[in-house]
Amino acid sequence: MSLALACDYAQLAFHTLAHYRFAGPASLFDAAYCGSCAEEASAPIARDAALVEALHMREPNALALQSLPLLFTSIGRLRASGARDALGPEDVDDVETLERLTTCAPLFELVRVAMWLVAPAYQRTFPAERAQRALAELAPLLDRARAIHPALRDARVELALALGARGRAFADRIVVGAEAPFNAVVAMHEASVRAQRADYARGEWAALIEVARIVERSELEEAHRSWIASLDLEPLCRKANELGLVSPELASKIAADRPARAALLRHSGRT
């Protein structure tokens, strides 16, 4: 079990992805975060953002871009291979991720260029003290979450500033943003999603129910209630109903009644 800041490359990858307005849950766009960044740490990404978004919309394998934070283990490695037209296995730190990203090559290559160009400014302006404070803030909350959620207990958890109130589950780690106390709840959710090994909608739905039940009457119950009220659950509720996971009436209630969601999800899991 561990908790640490994500490496500088992963921080940069999430920072870059936070600038693109992709459709649906693939999006990590965060206007508030982008607005808080130094101009020089945003401009090289923003310049081609509309094109990247258009490519993402049309690219059948666009979701492969979600693997971007795994490709390198340092910005130095990204920059060392930046001039290459195409990366080879010897250039990267995760060959499987490179293979995955290659399936959406035009999109990936344009993003890689943006990352290379913005990297020096990003490193100069990275708020290291804020990151350390966020880490210290998350640590006790995560301890509480680990204590009540077996799937999270031994998980490697990392913090990436640009993720805000979002999270990402990878095979070997869970990455959450800096927005406490949501990030502890997000870590629980990501651990549940990862443990489901189901398709997207079934996995998300089961994770929502599981975490809602786990946090009941715990120190994280209020944080969970606030977090879950902040989500756009309408598409997932619709899909869950189509899959027969929830009645149409309850799906509509969960989508519409944000303050009551946690209780409704717990009820959904017991019927």
Added chain:
Amino acid sequence: MNDDDRDAILTRRQRLVTLALAGLTTACDGPSEPPPQPCLTPVAREEPADPPFEVEPEGDPQPCLSVAIPDEETAPEDE
């Protein structure tokens, strides 16, 4: 930063942008394309919360839940 590297990357960026724009234009104008869709404008997807793939045994990364953003540049709403 090596100036040669930067020049090479800027040149590659220009090439990628040109190719991408050409591809998007061709895709929009080409007669053999499926039903026309607007370019450079997000289209409404039928099932935005249902990406077209399933989790593989090794647990490939995938996007998680969307955070609703009621207003520009605000934190998630209070309940």
